[in-house]
Amino acid sequence: MNLEETLYREDIELAPLSARFFAFLIDKNIIAFLLIVIYWDAFSQCQGNYSAIVALILKMIWQLIILNVIYETIFLFLYGGTLGKMLLKIRVVNVSVLDSPNFLCSLNRAVVKTISEHLGYIPYVFVFFSPFLQAFHDYTAQTIVIKNA
Template sequence: MTNEELIEKFESENITLATLQKRGLAYMIDEILISVLFALIYFDQIPDNMTTEEMIDAINGLFGYVVVLKVTYQTYFVWMYGATLGKIAMKIKVISTDDLEKPSFLFSLSRAAFRIVSESIFYLGFVWAALNPKRETWHDRVANTLVVNAH
């Protein structure tokens, strides 16, 4: 769908892009939920008598698990519901630019995986959203998605 066709479709169906503020708050909610879930899963693997340096090393050793948890969380919720719990709370959702429906499993997975890349490169993929009219992040561009207000 071209930009002109997309704008026309948005206008005819009364679809509006989510603000960066809503997206930011949804992101924070999701990160808090993932952090709590991670802490509950791996809490018993960090002994009480560790020094700060040992604790940092132990947490760094679990980094791969954090990535898997984040990708799984993002993929599942975007694929099944078109939104993560944070997005649901903020009343926004992810749609495919192809058909304006929730993304397929593969697009949800690629979006979630590329989101990690965006985070890893100083969050530049998120900053990108502030610099373009469709408020697309890098992971939105890769997956052909946009984040819009849910009605």
């Protein structure tokens, strides 16, 4: 049985792109907030100087990348979605079992998604050509994003 028939039989709907986009924005704000909390002393020394803040963020780009991967991996593995996805009542499932992805699948998705973001979001274009609205990180991790029942 193919994926389309399985989704129909199980009465599962794909998450709309608008929900995925807003979940993405929520997650990016959460990660930014966490980064500011973790490095509050360094940010407070910038005293509102925009160029100093940008320079500080560029110095800690690896910490930001690692924080992003950890956040995505843990929430996806434990809950089937990040806080943004949970708020918008969508979740990520593995296409073969239609349940939350395992740890390696979650890690794969998080790493490829983070790399895609640093490639100018170009791999996100896949979503417009996929019948199951899969971005490149969904293809590599064998996942889809669905509405939470």
